[in-house]
Amino acid sequence: MDKRGKKVIKSTVRTRIEELLHEARAAFRGHAERSERYISLIWKLVQKYKIRLTKEEKLSFCKRCFTLWVPGKTVQIAFDQRHHAVMYKCKKCGFTRKMLYK
Ligand SMILES: [Zn+2]
Structure with a gap:
């Protein structure tokens, strides 16, 4: 596949990830286990298409x-x-992530 075709796929996948993250947040309140499913789908897409997540997105969920990730919860x-x-620090599995700031 040529470079342009790949770019189109990547932007489609990116949009899908944003949608899934939105769904995960919406599902979290009543169906926490469903939000986990959405996150695992996101993670599969990220790895398959080598998507770069924004800093904010990376801190939206536990990759383990x-x-x-809902602060305080x-x-x-x-x-x-x-x-x-x-x-x-993930309260569920204990996974810790450190972000540097300036
Ligand atoms: Zn975790």
């Missing part, structure tokens, strides 16, 4: 257990001022 956020970092 596919839980939607499913993720614990801690500031590490000495290292200029924010720590995201």
Whole structure:
């Protein structure tokens, strides 16, 4: 496939990911397990099409257990001022993600 064709696919997949993330957020309240399904679908697309997620999207879910990260509910956020970092800890599986900020 030529480069342009690939670009079209990627932008279609990107739109799909945004939709899925939206669905996952909508499903989270009453059907947390359904939101996990959406997240796992997102993760499959990301890996298959090598999609680059935005920083915000990356912090929207746990890439280990596919839980939607809702601050105070499913993720614990801690500031590490000495290292200029924010720590995201998944409350479900304990996966920790560190984001540096300036
Ligand atoms: Zn997790």
